Amino acid sequence: MTRGTGLALLLFLAACSPRSVATNNVAGPTAADRTANTVRADPRIVPIPPIPAALRGCWLSERPDDPDYPGGRERLVITETTITQTGEVPRRVAAAEFVQQVSSTSIEGRFTALEDGRPITIATALQLVTDAGGSGRAGQLLLREGDAGSSLFDRCPA
Numbered sequence: 001m002t003r004g005t006g007l008a009l010l011l012f013l014a015a016c017s018p019r020s021v022a023t024n025n026v027a028g029p030t031a032a033d034r035t036a037n038t039v040r041a042d043p044r045i046v047p048i049p050p051i052p053a054a055l056r057g058c059w060l061s062e063r064p065d066d067p068d069y070p071g072g073r074e075r076l077v078i079t080e081t082t083i084t085q086t087g088e089v090p091r092r093v094a095a096a097e098f099v100q101q102v103s104s105t106s107i108e109g110r111f112t113a114l115e116d117g118r119p120i121t122i123a124t125a126l127q128l129v130t131d132a133g134g135s136g137r138a139g140q141l142l143l144r145e146g147d148a149g150s151s152l153f154d155r156c157p158a
Contacts, residue, residue, distance in 0.1 A: 043100065044098045044099065044100055044109075045098075045099045045100065045101075045102065045109075048096045048098065048099050048109075049099055049102045049107070050080040050081060051078055051079070051080055051081065051083075051096075051107055051126065052102065052103065052104050052105060052106070052107060053104075054104060054105045054128050055078055055105070055106075055107065055126050055127075055128055055141065056078045056079060056080065057077070057078060057155065057156070058075065058076070058077050058155065058156035059075070059076040059077075059078065059141045059153035059154065059155060059156060060073065060074070060075050060076075060153060060154055060155075060156050061073070061074045061075075061076075061151050061152060061153040061154070073087050073088065074086075074087040074088075074089075074151070074153075075087055075156070076141070076143070076153060078126070081095060081096070082094060082095050083095075083111055083122055083123060083126075085113070085122055090115070092113035092114075092115065092120075092122060093113055094111040094112055094113040094122035094123065095111065095112070095113075096109050096110070096111050097109065097110040097111070097112050097119075098110055105127065105128040105130060106125065106126065106127040106128065107125065107126050107127075108124065108125040109124070109125075110123075110124055111123040111124075111126075121145065121146055121148075122145070123143050123144060123145060124144050124145060124146040125142075125143070125144040126141060126142070126143055126144075127141070127142045127144070128140075128141060128142075129141070129142055129152075135150065135152065136152040139154075139155070140152045140153060140154055141153040141154075
């Protein structure tokens with residue numbers, strides 16, 4: 001086989017690749033199929049929205065039975081973009097890695113801080129309790145930590 005013939009054969013085979021040949025009148029994937037394959041199961045809001053004003057401020061939680069908080073007290077200071085956690089554990093400042101849902105009284109996503117150079121999850125959701133049904137009293141902050149459970153916080157005294 002000459003060089004020119006080999007190149008022609010190679011081009012012919014490339015043109016016959018499965019991507020370019022439709023068989024049995026079956027069309028390839030539609031634009032909708034390609035889009036469906038790229039959509040995440042957890043749609044994220046971009047750019048990351050601010051933490052709702054109703055959740056901002058200083059919050060305290062008593063944790064008498066929690067070994068992670070030997071003094072039994074945790075304090076959060078929530079700003080537009082961060083959650084600062086203090087108490088008997090080292091100070092941590094968390095920011096949103098991503099947000100999936102936000103309303104005037106809640107935000108869901110993943111808020112992480114660095115501990116020993118590695119990211120740790122501080123919260124997966126913050127929610128202002130608006131009624132006495134379910135978790136907590138109206139006006140409390142419910143902080144969810146994914147698999148680690150959840151905690152209730154009261155506003156810091158003035």
